Amino acid sequence: MKKNSIWFGLIAAAGMIVLFDSCRGETYEQGRILYENFCANCHMDDGSGLAGNIPPLAKADWVKQSGAEMACVIRYGMEGEIVVNGRTYNQAMAGIPQLSDFEITNVINYINHSWGNDYGVMTLEEVRSALENCKQ
Numbered sequence: 815m816k817k818n819s820i821w822f823g824l825i826a827a828a829g830m831i832v833l834f835d836s837c838r839g840e841t842y843e844q845g846r847i848l849y850e851n852f853c854a855n856c857h858m859d860d861g862s863g864l865a866g867n868i869p870p871l872a873k874a875d876w877v878k879q880s881g882a883e884m885a886c887v888i889r890y891g892m893e894g895e896i897v898v899n900g901r902t903y904n905q906a907m908a909g910i911p912q913l914s915d916f917e918i919t920n921v922i923n924y925i926n927h928s929w930g931n932d933y934g935v936m937t938l939e940e941v942r943s944a945l946e947n948c949k950q
């Protein structure tokens with residue numbers, strides 16, 4: 815009886831890991847597709863940006879430090895001077911209002927885990943509260 819319940823516990827735990835992993839895989843994949851449709855035009859497929867005009871997202875100190883604030887840039891855009899990896903940029907990025915909170919979360923997590931970035935996982939709740947603070 816005791817042995818059985820240990821096995822049951824192990825199998826249940828393994829099942830949960832598989833479920834969790836496949837879930838993560840899907841949101842990452844959605845983030846990748848959204849990135850390619852909405853961001854890659856300017857920031858490039860590899861997140862390198864365009865020298866002098868469009869700041870990079872790959873290995874970018876701004877991205878690393880921004881946390882959920884990136885959600886505000888995606889929804890509402892940004893303009894004015896910005897320094898990324900020691901280079902100054904001063905162009906305008908238009909907001910992308912058609913992306914849902916959930917889609918924004920997936921794009922951020924895609925960026926945070928691509929091209930050598932390892933900037934942590936952002937939750938939907940963190941994105942929602944950031945968006946609440948910069949609501950326009």
Ligand code: HEC
Nearest residue numbers: 852853856869870876877892893894896903904905906907
């Ligand atoms: C039409 C071109 C364009 C598109 C499309 C675009 N961006 Fe931008 N993005 C810019 C420009 C230009 C800036 C710099 C704005 C400034 O100088 O103030 C910028 C700045 C940023 C920044 C802050 C600086 C940095 O590089 O770390 C982030 C983060 C960002 N964009 C993410 C995104 C994401 C995510 C998408 C897609 C959902 C996206 N952008 C789509 C042009 C674009």
